[in-house]
Amino acid sequence: MKKLLFCFFLLSQSVYAEIEVYQFKTPELELRYQTLTEELRCLVCQNQNIADSHAELAQDLRRKVYEMLNRGETNPQIIDYMTERYGDFVLYRPPFNMKTLILWLAPILTLLIGGIGFWSLLKRRDNSNERLSDSERARLDKLLHTKKSDSK
Helix, strand or coil, X not given: CHHHHHHHHHHHHCCCCCXXXXXXXXXXXXXXXXXXXXXXXXXXXXXXXXXXXXXHHHXXXXXXXXXXXXXXXXXXXXHHHHHHHHCHHHECCCCXXXXXXXXXXXXHHHHHHHXXXXXXXXXXXXXXXXXXXXXXXXXXXXXXXXXXXXXX
């Protein structure tokens, strides 16, 4: 029983996570921190911003943003530092340039290709419903009448 309690105690300790608490000189500085951490993407999680991510890299990036804000750097300077170090992928809204062109055009191209595929599928379906010739229609009528007379 003591071993079981000891194992439970050890496992329960992993639940506690480190909570970062940063003290800001002004509320404006805190607002800038929140804005910046919500605009920067976690490179580990990729679908979360660094404000919401629990990854170690996100913690490091949050700490770096805090330090840069306390040094008096502006938001564009901090964003430039992050993109210089990690590339445009670190931004949730990357700039429209040649390096990020595929990020901006991929949704449009996907819809366009899907639309063309759907249109060609409908076109092919219309062509497959060709009209019956007179001899085929007569044969079909004969088969239908034979079935009706057999069922009586």
